[in-house]
Amino acid sequence: MLVKLVTEVDLNEAFHYLQDPGAGGIDLFVGTVRNHAHGKEVVKLVFEAYAPMALKEMQKLAVAAQQQWPIEKLVILHAVGEKLVGEPVVIIGVASAHREVAFTACRFLIDELKKTVPIWKKEYYQDNSVWVNAHP
Amino acid sequence: MLVKLVTEVDLNEAFHYLQDPGAGGIDLFVGTVRNHAHGKEVVKLVFEAYAPMALKEMQKLAVAAQQQWPIEKLVILHAVGEKLVGEPVVIIGVASAHREVAFTACRFLIDELKKTVPIWKKEYYQDNSVWVNAHP
Amino acid sequence: MEILLFGITREIVGESTLTVEPEETLQTVGQLKAWLGQRYPALQKLSSLAVAVDSEYADDAQPLSPGQEVALIPPVSGG
């Protein structure tokens, strides 16, 4: 598995790592910065991570996925720092013999990452900024 | 939408086309040549297409997906010609505001492509070759 | 009438285009399929065999007329 926090997530790095003679299907999810959220225009995002714990939690998710499904290769890359609209911030990739596994495991990994990995996103709008999910 | 038959599918071309200010999630499915099929070792694949009809059918699938889900951008790239183990042969990409749509539409497109688009794959093993799906 | 052939149908017939003479008087897709099946029994052993007219899937009742682009579509296996 390839699990990293980086300043720039690299789709080619992910794909080259995932290419495998035993893989028939590779699913790649790329989260990108959207220009609107909660009805407001977003200017940029800033990501902050508790790096050692974030890596540990991402590795746990990778292991959980590998225990549940027959996975050939698996990638989790997450960006930290400032990201502008349209830029990629997270890449999840799963290579498997069959595409069902690639889709299902990829979906599992991004869903769980958003629940448990200690990374925080601050959304900057024209007039203010907010730590996402911080308040009810 | 970007729908093409090509000799080499290009992941970067797909991703750059899909990047969109309104997209929060991009799902990319990449089908690659697996080293085994039906219990035999695969040496290479050769893809042949009825090009004008294949493009029309891929465009129909793209339109069907866009009618069903709120999609920002959509890519279908399929290779023709000889492909070796590990090489990509098809790329499906969907960009949407939310990741659920990206995953669901991407899965729909690859599943349907395999059913209706007039492209044929010949699998070459060590000792012989077979047109996939041709016989019961 | 010229019939475009792909994949295993091209290999069964041995050419990428099959010419059907006008005197065969094939008026529908169904008649064309029956005629082909008699001439090339190996076509009958395929999992399925569709016909496309002007690059659209056509059913057996569809009439054939000069100037159309007709193609045999054996079981697809893209992706």
Place this chain on the structure above:
Amino acid sequence: MEILLFGITREIVGESTLTVEPEETLQTVGQLKAWLGQRYPALQKLSSLAVAVDSEYADDAQPLSPGQEVALIPPVSGG
């Protein structure tokens, strides 16, 4: 004891590390959370507040001891 702070907890406290003096005698994660909530009422308004000990999520009963790495984990929002 040093507490690592991230995201909104760093902004609420105004520093990226908070030092808790030994005389506070906080023996469990639960006691630490109660102490923090009193000193920084804004922490109580968060959707959730977890504590990590040695970079693992810890429940309220977990004992605290010197030499551990302790961190506040406000609601995560990666991805």
